[in-house]
Amino acid sequence: xxxxxxxxxxxxxxxxxxxxxxxxxxxxxxxxxxxxxxxxxxxxxxxxxxxxxxxxxxxxxxxxxxxxxxxxxxxxxxxxxxxxxxxxxxxxxxxxxxxxxxxxxxxxxxxxxxxxxxxxxxxxxxxxxxxxxxxxxxxxxxxxxxxxxxxxxxxxxxxxxxxxxxxxxxxxxxxxxxxxxxxxxxxxxxxxxxxxxxxxxxxxxxxxxxxxxxxxxxxxxxxxxxxxxxxxxxxxxxxxxxxxxxxxxxxxxxxxxxxxxxxxxxxxxxxxxxxxxxxxxxxxxxxxxxxxxxxxxxxxxxxxxxxxxxxxxxxxxxxxxxxxxxxxxxxxxxxxxxxxxxxxxxxxxxxxxxxxxxxxxxxxxxxxxxxxxxxxxxxxxxxxxxxxxxxxxxxxxxxxxxxxxxxxxxxxxxxxxxxx
Numbered sequence: 142x143x144x145x146x147x148x149x150x151x152x153x154x155x156x157x158x159x160x161x162x163x164x165x166x167x168x169x170x171x172x173x174x175x176x177x178x179x180x181x182x183x184x185x186x187x188x189x190x191x192x193x194x195x196x197x198x199x200x201x202x203x204x205x206x207x208x209x210x211x212x213x214x215x216x217x218x219x220x221x222x223x224x225x226x227x228x229x230x231x232x233x234x235x236x237x238x239x240x241x242x243x244x245x246x247x248x249x250x251x252x253x254x255x256x257x258x259x260x261x262x263x264x265x266x267x268x269x270x271x272x273x274x275x276x277x278x279x280x281x282x283x284x285x286x287x288x289x290x291x292x293x294x295x296x297x298x299x300x301x302x303x304x305x306x307x308x309x310x311x312x313x314x315x316x317x318x319x320x321x322x323x324x325x326x327x328x329x330x331x332x333x334x335x336x337x338x339x340x341x342x343x344x345x346x347x348x349x350x351x352x353x354x355x356x357x358x359x360x361x362x363x364x365x366x367x368x369x370x371x372x373x374x375x376x377x378x379x380x381x382x383x384x385x386x387x388x389x390x391x392x393x394x395x396x397x398x399x400x401x402x403x404x405x406x407x408x409x410x411x412x413x414x415x416x417x418x419x420x421x422x423x424x425x426x427x428x429x430x431x432x433x434x435x436x437x438x439x440x441x442x443x444x445x446x447x448x449x450x451x452x453x454x455x456x457x458x459x460x461x462x463x464x465x466x467x468x469x470x471x472x473x474x475x476x477x478x479x480x481x482x483x484x485x486x487x488x489x490x491x492x493x494x495x496x497x498x499x500x501x502x503x504x505x506x507x508x509x510x511x512x513x514x515x516x517x518x519x520x521x522x523x524x525x526x527x528x529x530x531x532x533x534x535x536x537x538x539x540x541x542x543x544x545x546x547x548x549x550x551x552x553x554x555x556x557x558x559x560x561x
Contacts, residue, residue, distance in 0.1 A: 147286045156278030156342060161291060162334045163226050164271050168295040170230075170327035171264060172302025174237055175202055177320035178257055180310055181244055183402050183420075184413040192531040194250075195399050196524035201254050203517040205262040222343035223335055225270045229263045230332035236260045237325035241318040271295070274343040300428070302327070307421045311414055379448055380499045382558050383492040386451055386551045388515045393458070393544045394485045395523030397466070401474065403535025409471050419471070423478045430482025437483070438490040447491035452555045454484040454491075459548035466541045 151157050182198040240256040272292070279287045306320050314320070401423060410416035442450040458481060465477035496512065530540045 147283075148290055151279060151283060151287055151290065154279055156338065157275075157287065159334070159338045160271065160274060160278050160343075161294065163230075163331050163338070164291060164295045165298040166327055166331035166334055167226075167230060167264075167267055167271075169298040169302035169305075170233070170237075170324045170331060172299035172304075173306045173320060173324035173327060174260060175299075176303045176306035177310070177317050177324060178202065178240075179402075180306070180320070180417055181317035183406050184417045191533070192399055192403060192524075192528035192535075195402050196521070196528040197250075197254055198257075199395070199399075199524040200521050201258045202261055203521050205258065205265055209262055209265045219345070221340060222270045222274045222345070223338050223340050225266055226335035226338075227332050229267045229270075230328045230335065233260050233263050233267075234325045234328035234332065236263075237321055237328060241321040241325065244318040244321065245316075268295075270343075277343050304421075307417070311418060315414075377499045379558070380492075380495045382555060383448065383451060383495045384512060384515065386455065386555050387488055387492040387512075388519045389547055389551050390455060390458070390485055390488050391516055392519040392523040392526075393462075393547050394481060395520035396527040396540060396544055397462070397477075397481060399524050399527035400531060400535050400537060400540055401478070403531055403533075404469070404474065407534045408469065408536060409474075423475055426475050427478040427482035430479040430484075431486040433479075434483045434486035434490060438487045441487070442491050442494060446559070447494045448555060448559045450491045451488045452552050452559065454488040455548050455552035455555065458484045459545050459552055462548060463541055463545040467538065469536050 152161075178198055178201070182194050236256055236259040240253065240260065243253045243256055275287055275291060276284055302324075306323070309323060310317065310320050402420065405416040405420040405423065406413070407416075410419055438450065441453070445453065461480050462477060465473040465480065492512075527540060530543075531537050
C-alpha cells in the first residue's frame with residue numbers, strides 16, 4: 142500500500158522517528174485522560190451526574206483549544222520546541238497526578254475542574270509545536286506526506302488511548318483515578334522521549350527577529366479579524382455558508398452527545414459499568430460513521446458538489462435523527478450514532494474542501510483558526526443548552542425535535558444558496 146510505503150520512507154529519518162514517538166505518546170495519553178475524565182464525571186458510582194456537570198467537563202476539554210489555539214504560535218516562535226515537549230508533558234504528568242488525587246479525596250468540583258483544565262490547556266502548545274517542528278525533521282520533498290501521516294497517526298494513538306482507558310476501567314481497575322494515573326505515566330514517557338531529540342534541532346532559530354510579545358498577540362487578533370472579513374467577500378460566500386452550516390451541525394452533534402451520555406448513565410443501563418460499556422460501543426459505532434464518511438464523501442461531493450453534499454447530510458440528519466431518537470431505546474440510538482457520525486463528518490470534509498479551494502492561500506491559516514474556534518465553541522455551547530433542557534434521565538423529546546429543526550433549517554438554507 143502507498144501509505145505503508147510512504148511511512149516506511151519517513152521512518153528512515155531519525156528526527157522524524159523521535160518526533161513521531163513524542164506525538165504518539167502525547168496523544169495516546171490525551172485519549173486516556175479524556176476518557177477517564179468523562180467516565181469520572183458521568184459514570185462515577187458515588188456521583189449523581191447532571192447535564193451541567195457534563196457541560197463543565199466538555200468546557201474543560203475543548204475551550205483551551207479555542208481560546209489558546211490561535212495565539213499558541215506566537216509563543217512557540219519564542220520557545221525551544223523540544224523544551225515545550227519536555228516541560229509541557231512534565232507539567233501535564235504532574236497535573237494529571239494531582240487530578241487523580243483530587244478524585245479519590247472528593248475535593249470540591251471547582252478544584253477538580255481547575256486541575257483538569259491545566260492538563261488540557263497545555264495540550265494546544267504541544268500539538269502546535271509538533272506540527273511546527275515537522276519541517277525540521279523531514280526534507281521538503283516529503284513534507285506533504287509527513288503532514289498527512291503524522292497527525293493521522295496521532296489521532297489513531299488518541300483513539301487507541303481512549304480504548305485502553307475503557308479496557309482498564311472496565312476490566313483491570315474499577316477506578317477512574319487509576320486510569321488518570323495511567324495517562325500521567327504516558328505523559329511522563331512522552332517527556333522522556335523528547336530528551337532523545339537534540340535541543341537545537343526543532344527550532345526556532347535564535348537569529349530570527351520577532352516583534353514584541355504584546356504586539357505579536359494583538360497582531361494575531363487583527364489577523365483573525367482580517368480573515369473573517371476576507372471570508373465574507375463575494376467569491377468566498379459558499380465557504381462562509383458552509384462554515385455556518387458546519388457550526389450549527391456541530392452544535393447539534395454536541396447536544397445529542399450530552400443526551401446520549403445521560404441516557405447511557407440512567408436510562409439504558411442498571412449499573413455504571415454497563416452504561417460505560419454501552420457508551421464505548423456507541424462512540425465506536427459513531428467512529429465507524431466517521432470512517433464511512435471519509436470513504437463516501439470524495440465520491441458524493443465530486444458528483445453533487447461539496448455544498449449540495451452538505452445539504453444531503455443535513456437533510457438526512459433532519460429526517461433520521463427524530464425517527465431513531467424519539468423511541469429512546471438502545472438499538473435505534475446506536476443506529477443514530479452511526480448516521481450522525483457519517484453526516485457530521487461528511488459535512489465537515491465538504492466544508493474543509495470548500496475552505497481550502499476558495500480561500501486565498503495567504504488567509505487560509507487564519508480561516509482555519511477561526512474554524513477551529515467556531516467548531517469547539519459550538520460544541521461547548523451545545524452542552525450548555527442541553528444542560529438547561531435535559532431532564533435527569535436524559536429523555537427529552539423537546540431536545541430531539543429542536544435538533545431536527547436545526548438540521549432542517551441548515552438543509553433548507555444551504556439548498557437555497559446553492560440554487561442561487
